[in-house]
Amino acid sequence: MTDSSVIRLREVTRSFGEKQVLKGVSFEVSKGEIFGLLGPSGAGKTTIINILTGQLSCGGSAEIFGVSCGKIGREVYRRTGAVLDNCGLYDRLSCADNLRLHARIHHVSFSRIQEALTQVGLEGCEGKKVKALSKGMRQRLALARAILHSPELLFLDEPTSGLDPATAAEIHALMNSLRKSGATIFLTTHNMDEAYRMCDRIALLSEGDIAECGEPAELCRKYCSNSELSIVTTDEHKLSLENAPENAEAIAGLIREGKLKSIHSSEPDLGTVFLRLTGKELDK
Amino acid sequence: MKTICALLIKQCKDSLHNLPSLMILIIYPVVAFIMITAMQDEENMGDIFIPMFAAMHCSFAPLVISSNILSEEKEKGTLRSLVMAGVSRIQYLLSLFWFVLIAVMLTASAFLLMKPVTASYAGNFACAMLLGSAVSAVIGMCIGLHSKNVTAANGIAVPVGLVFALLPMLGQFNSSLSKAAEFTYSGQLRTVFEGGCFTAQTWLVSVAYLAALSFLLVILFRRKGLE
Numbered sequence: 278m279t280d281s282s283v284i285r286l287r288e289v290t291r292s293f294g295e296k297q298v299l300k301g302v303s304f305e306v307s308k309g310e311i312f313g314l315l316g317p318s319g320a321g322k323t324t325i326i327n328i329l330t331g332q333l334s335c336g337g338s339a340e341i342f343g344v345s346c347g348k349i350g351r352e353v354y355r356r357t358g359a360v361l362d363n364c365g366l367y368d369r370l371s372c373a374d375n376l377r378l379h380a381r382i383h384h385v386s387f388s389r390i391q392e393a394l395t396q397v398g399l400e401g402c403e404g405k406k407v408k409a410l411s412k413g414m415r416q417r418l419a420l421a422r423a424i425l426h427s428p429e430l431l432f433l434d435e436p437t438s439g440l441d442p443a444t445a446a447e448i449h450a451l452m453n454s455l456r457k458s459g460a461t462i463f464l465t466t467h468n469m470d471e472a473y474r475m476c477d478r479i480a481l482l483s484e485g486d487i488a489e490c491g492e493p494a495e496l497c498r499k500y501c502s503n504s505e506l507s508i509v510t511t512d513e514h515k516l517s518l519e520n521a522p523e524n525a526e527a528i529a530g531l532i533r534e535g536k537l538k539s540i541h542s543s544e545p546d547l548g549t550v551f552l553r554l555t556g557k558e559l560d561k
Numbered sequence: 562m563k564t565i566c567a568l569l570i571k572q573c574k575d576s577l578h579n580l581p582s583l584m585i586l587i588i589y590p591v592v593a594f595i596m597i598t599a600m601q602d603e604e605n606m607g608d609i610f611i612p613m614f615a616a617m618h619c620s621f622a623p624l625v626i627s628s629n630i631l632s633e634e635k636e637k638g639t640l641r642s643l644v645m646a647g648v649s650r651i652q653y654l655l656s657l658f659w660f661v662l663i664a665v666m667l668t669a670s671a672f673l674l675m676k677p678v679t680a681s682y683a684g685n686f687a688c689a690m691l692l693g694s695a696v697s698a699v700i701g702m703c704i705g706l707h708s709k710n711v712t713a714a715n716g717i718a719v720p721v722g723l724v725f726a727l728l729p730m731l732g733q734f735n736s737s738l739s740k741a742a743e744f745t746y747s748g749q750l751r752t753v754f755e756g757g758c759f760t761a762q763t764w765l766v767s768v769a770y771l772a773a774l775s776f777l778l779v780i781l782f783r784r785k786g787l788e
């Protein structure tokens with residue numbers, strides 16, 4: 278393990294009953310990066326977070342901060358924060374009370390509560406009961422709780438799913454500022470656009486295996502080198518042609534005959550990469 | 562210790578906003594008070610109703626409340642968020658145990674205000690209440706550990722709680738039930754609430770319950786953790 282790697286998985290396996298969900302997953306996450314784990318629903322993203330946070334046992338070796346995930350103790354938990362799919366907030370308590378509990382546990386001063394609420398855009402909600410919050414607000418409160426003790430490593434399980442674009446953008450901005458302050462972020466998502474813009478590196482999880490791992494732009498270049506042109510004709514036929522000299526005549530012909538309705542270059546994106554690699558759509 | 566305090570504060574605030582669990586905590590003292598006031602004309606109603614409801618209070622309330630809190634924390638994922646904040650499972654169970662004992666003792670003190678009592682009676686009463694609540698809380702924690710969610714936990718906790726709460730009272734009407742009640746901790750403690758003192762049998766039965774159930778709790782905890 279290099280000094281800078283915060284998370285390391287080696288040939289991690291996990292089954293639920295007969296079903297093998299993870300079949301030997303390996304990757305490393307270095308300090309200070311935003312790492313994205315992408316995969317369709319049911320691929321095992323949450324399972325990997327559960328393993329990394331010591332909530333599930335596994336085969337192979339999984340470590341965070343050099344500590345085996347089966348033996349995580351207080352010291353490691355103090356250095357990590359997490360927003361999980363089910364937020365784990367106390368419904369009957371107010372926002373501030375939820376955060377006060379964790380401030381006491383982490384020995385953080387109460388003044389941090391106000392700061393954290395402001396960071397996630399929930400200023401003014403201190404006294405509101407959690408059960409009166411919308412889904413997006415709960416998600417943000419859970420995020421405030423996760424960053425309360427300024428953790429070095431943050432796990433975010435689909436932090437923007439179900440949020441409106443403006444709120445999602447706020448969370449992205451927060452993630453960027455956390456990275457600037459040196460935190461490592463482990464993110465799962467099925468939003469390719471989010472992964473492309475936010476992540477330094479991504480891993481594509483499919484059928485219990487890492488299909489590919491690397492920088493998003495590099496993966497796009499690798500798997501979508503020859504960009505394609507999508508053409509729609511006046512009689513609503515859709516064509517897809519490679520952007521190459523031998524197709525010039527065909528396209529020119531359409532223009533001459535006045536049959537071209539629209540023409541676009543289709544930009545390579547992670548969804549296409551995923552489709553090429555696994556034959557499956559990412560956001561299904 | 563700081564962590565346990567943090568959890569206790571959280572639990573107090575949470576329970577104050579949780580009407581059903583508040584009801585369970587105060588229902589027996591309140592009913593006892595109503596009965597005693599309603600039958601003021603007859604003598605010594607306190608001597609009849611206080612032991613009866615005190616025995617119910619110390620067997621039913623801690624049992625149902627501890628299983629309820631534990632299973633709700635499991636169901637809502639809040640327990641997981643605590644564990645991931647570095648709270649150990651032992652710390653959590655200890656805080657739950659302390660909370661239940663404190664809440665039950667505080668509400669039980671109302672019984673002592675309903676009739677004039679001697680200091681030695683009050684001492685015995687507190688001791689029996691504490692012992693009974695501890696046994697019931699351990700039963701409730703076993704049920705909470707075993708159950709996946711609140712509904713499942715209540716499905717077990719309420720009938721079990723009712724058996725221990727009602728058996729001593731029903732024993733008054735039927736000799737075989739009264740024999741059975743002698744083998745329950747609540748039946749034994751009832752005799753203390755009635756003004757008797759702790760006999761060897763009271764200690765034996767109650768401590769045997771406490772030991773056996775704590776053992777069960779450890780086994781369940783080892784097997785299931787807090788998942």
Ligand SMILES: Nc1ncnc2c1ncn2[C@@H]1O[C@H](COP(=O)(O)OP(=O)(O)OP(=O)(O)O)[C@@H](O)[C@H]1O
Nearest residue numbers: 293298316317318319320321322323324325362467
């Ligand atoms: N406790 C469990 N018991 C049985 N099966 C489980 C359990 N947890 C997860 N699984 C199975 O493991 C697989 C992966 O689940 P997981 O929650 O990790 O998927 P995911 O990638 O997070 O999906 P999503 O994007 O929908 O959140 C699923 O097929 C699920 O049925």
Ligand SMILES: [Mg+2]
Nearest residue numbers: 322323362434
């Ligand atoms: Mg998931």
